[in-house]
Amino acid sequence: MRVTQGTFSFLPDLTDAEISAQVEYALRQGWALAVEYTDEPHPRNVYWEMWGMPMFDLKDAAGAMMEVNACRKAFPDHYIKINAFDSTQGWESTRLSFIVNRPKNEPGFRVVRQETAGRSIRYTIESYAVDRPEGSRY
Amino acid sequence: MNDEVPATVDLQALLREANVLDVLEALDRDLVGLRPVKQRIRDIAAYLVVSKARSSLGLTGAPPSLHMSFTGNPGTGKTTVAMRMAEILHRLGYVRKGHLVSVTRDDLVGQYIGHTAPKTKEVLKRAMGGVLFIDEAYYLYRPENERDYGQEAIEILLQVMENQRDDLVVILAGYKDRMDTFFKSNPGMASRIAHHIDFPDYSEGELYEIAGLMLAKLDYRLDPGAEAALHEYIAMRRTQPNFANARSIRNALDRARLRQANRLFAAAAPVTREALQTISAADIRASRVFQGG
Numbered sequence: 084m085r086v087t088q089g090t091f092s093f094l095p096d097l098t099d100a101e102i103s104a105q106v107e108y109a110l111r112q113g114w115a116l117a118v119e120y121t122d123e124p125h126p127r128n129v130y131w132e133m134w135g136m137p138m139f140d141l142k143d144a145a146g147a148m149m150e151v152n153a154c155r156k157a158f159p160d161h162y163i164k165i166n167a168f169d170s171t172q173g174w175e176s177t178r179l180s181f182i183v184n185r186p187k188n189e190p191g192f193r194v195v196r197q198e199t200a201g202r203s204i205r206y207t208i209e210s211y212a213v214d215r216p217e218g219s220r221y
Numbered sequence: 222m223n224d225e226v227p228a229t230v231d232l233q234a235l236l237r238e239a240n241v242l243d244v245l246e247a248l249d250r251d252l253v254g255l256r257p258v259k260q261r262i263r264d265i266a267a268y269l270v271v272s273k274a275r276s277s278l279g280l281t282g283a284p285p286s287l288h289m290s291f292t293g294n295p296g297t298g299k300t301t302v303a304m305r306m307a308e309i310l311h312r313l314g315y316v317r318k319g320h321l322v323s324v325t326r327d328d329l330v331g332q333y334i335g336h337t338a339p340k341t342k343e344v345l346k347r348a349m350g351g352v353l354f355i356d357e358a359y360y361l362y363r364p365e366n367e368r369d370y371g372q373e374a375i376e377i378l379l380q381v382m383e384n385q386r387d388d389l390v391v392i393l394a395g396y397k398d399r400m401d402t403f404f405k406s407n408p409g410m411a412s413r414i415a416h417h418i419d420f421p422d423y424s425e426g427e428l429y430e431i432a433g434l435m436l437a438k439l440d441y442r443l444d445p446g447a448e449a450a451l452h453e454y455i456a457m458r459r460t461q462p463n464f465a466n467a468r469s470i471r472n473a474l475d476r477a478r479l480r481q482a483n484r485l486f487a488a489a490a491p492v493t494r495e496a497l498q499t500i501s502a503a504d505i506r507a508s509r510v511f512q513g514g
Contacts, residue, residue, distance in 0.1 A: 135339070142318045143350025145388040150346070 084191030086124045089164060089180040099148065102165070102183050106144035109167035109179055115139040116147045118154050120163045122220040124189070124210050137168060151183055160186040160221035186212075186221035230274040241266055241312045248305050252298055253434065254427040261418045262306065269313045286415045287315060287390045288382055290358075290404075292397040293420025296466030299394045300354065302420075306392065307352040316390055318350035326360040329374040337370040341377045349388050358393035359403035375407060382413050423466050428455045432470050436500070441478065446502030457510050473508065480504040 087093060097105070109116060116138045119131035134154040141147060147165065154163050163184035166177050190211035197205040212220040236242060245266065248259060265287075272285055287310065291299040304321050311319025324344050331337035345353065355361070355378075363369040382391050393400070393410075397419065404411035423431065432451060436442060443451060458469055481504045485492050 138346060140347050141349070142320050142347065143388070145317075145349035145385065146346030149342070149349070149385075 084189055086126075086162065086182070086185065086189055088126060088162075088182055091181045096185070097181070097183065102151070103144045103148055105179070105181070106147045106165065106167075110141055110144065110147075112167075112169070112178070113171075114167040114169050114178055116141060117166045117168065118147070118150045118163065119166060120154055120158050120161045120184075122158075122161045122186075122217065123213055124162055125192075125208070125213075131162075131164065134163070137166075155184050159184075162186070188221065230277055232270055232274055235270050235274055236266075239270070239312045239314070241270075241309055244305060244309050244312060248302075251434070252301065252305075253430045254423050255298060255302070255420065258298075258302060258418055258420055261416065262302070262309065265416060266309055266313065269310075269315060273313070284315075284387050286386060286413065288414045289390070289392045289416040289418060290400060290414050291392060291394040291418050291420060292400045294396065294422055294466060296468030296470075297420035297422060298467060299420055300356070302418075303352065303354045303392050303394070307390075310352065310390060315387075316351055320348075320351035321354055322348040322351060323354040323356060325356050326371065326374075329355070329361065329378075330370050332370075334370075337373040338377060341374045345377070345381050345389070349385075351389060353389055353391045355391065355393050357395045359395050359399040362403055362406055364406060375410060379409050379413060425452075425455050425459065428459075428466070428470055431467050432474060435471060435474055439474075439478075440498060441474075441500055442498055444499050444501050447500050447505055450502040450505040454505055454508060454510055461510065473505075473510075476508065477504040480507050 091097060091105075106116060117136075118134040120134055121128065121131040134157075135150060138147060138150070151163065151165065161184065162182060164180055164182045167179035169176065169178040192208040192210050195207045195209055197207070199205055245259075245263060248262065252259070268285065289306070291303065293299055300323065303323075307316065307319050307321040310316045322344065328344055329337070329341045331340045361371040361375050363371055378391065381389070393414065395403070404414075429452060432455070454473060455470070458464060458473065463469075477500050481500050484501075484504065485496060
């Protein structure tokens with residue numbers, strides 16, 4: 084099951100040229116870029132690992148693409164995303180975030196039903212990938 | 222179907238289109254002397270226009286390698302020219318952004334194992350789309366210490382210079398003799414740099430002209446006595462140690478301005494616009510250079 088998350092999530096995966104163009108847009112807006120990766124695809128997992136420091140003083144997309152490619156090389160089968168952070172007062176938050184790399188094989192999620200008091204049921208989802216320990220999931 | 226290949230290309234039109242002529246003219250106007258350097262820059266600009274024309278006619282051409290080395294004594298205008306170079310390359314479309322990132326060894330080389338690579342990469346990332354200017358590049362290589370991390374920085378630089386040629390242009394700068402030894406001990410670096418440009422020292426007349434330009438930019442002028450004094454000053458300063466061409470002249474003028482301000486204060490009288498602008502002989506003759514220092 085293809086994980087969809089962030090901006091452009093319902094589009095097909097962006098090509099490198101398209102990623103580069105998006106990064107260029109973010110730089111034009113004065114946003115800082117950061118690369119993050121994870122192998123825990125739960126949609127509520129907002130704590131992805133940082134790949135290096137956020138890049139605050141880039142002028143050109145090639146710099147960010149260099150980091151994306153380095154991260155892909157190190158973690159070819161992880162989810163990798165690019166965040167663009169707007170530091171303007173009042174925003175001070177991520178303005179753009181999209182996935183730039185995903186595992187070849189995404190096993191999807193199971194629904195877990197927990198029976199609680201009074202026959203009511205609590206639902207939760209869990210990725211099949213997290214059955215295995217961190218680092219060997221994909 | 223409009224991807225037809227045109228039969229001819231107007232080189233002059235390409236040059237005009239790139240708006241590169243005014244940069245070249247500004248270079249001629251603002252920089253005194255440096256004839257060989259200006260000629261080389263014109264050559265490079267012409268070469269870039271031609272290779273652009275070639276590719277528009279569908280002739281194959283690998284993107285030209287534009288990494289350069291600027292050698293010359295201190296104060297001969299290496300950084301200034303590098304800045305113009307970034308502008309020219311930007312207008313001709315060889316670098317996308319045209320900014321100049323100026324670094325020295327400290328910005329590239331780390332202090333402990335594993336510190337160098339991220340540091341160098343950080344700088345390279347910042348320079349992407351522009352020009353990376355490495356001043357006193359020979360400090361990167363310290364043969365006396367075989368565990369020096371400079372070598373690591375050089376290797377990363379080489380890799381990027383080779384693989385991301387269209388993303389950034391690297392300019393190495395430094396004194397001639399030390400750069401020569403640097404290239405001799407780093408053949409990989411030497412072979413990846415296509416353009417070696419040597420910056421000659423300025424003649425006395427050129428230094429005087431430079432002083433004139435600097436003063437004009439700051440809205441100062443010399444009275445006749447000061448003109449003579451400056452001529453003498455330049456002649457004497459040139460023979461002294463630590464002479465750094467235009468930089469020495471700028472410092473001398475800065476000190477003269479200081480003395481002028483002092484003089485105006487000491488006079489304790491209302492000053493005219495004229496007096497505020499004029500540097501007199503005394504301001505220059507008070508220099509250490511005239512006291513045999």
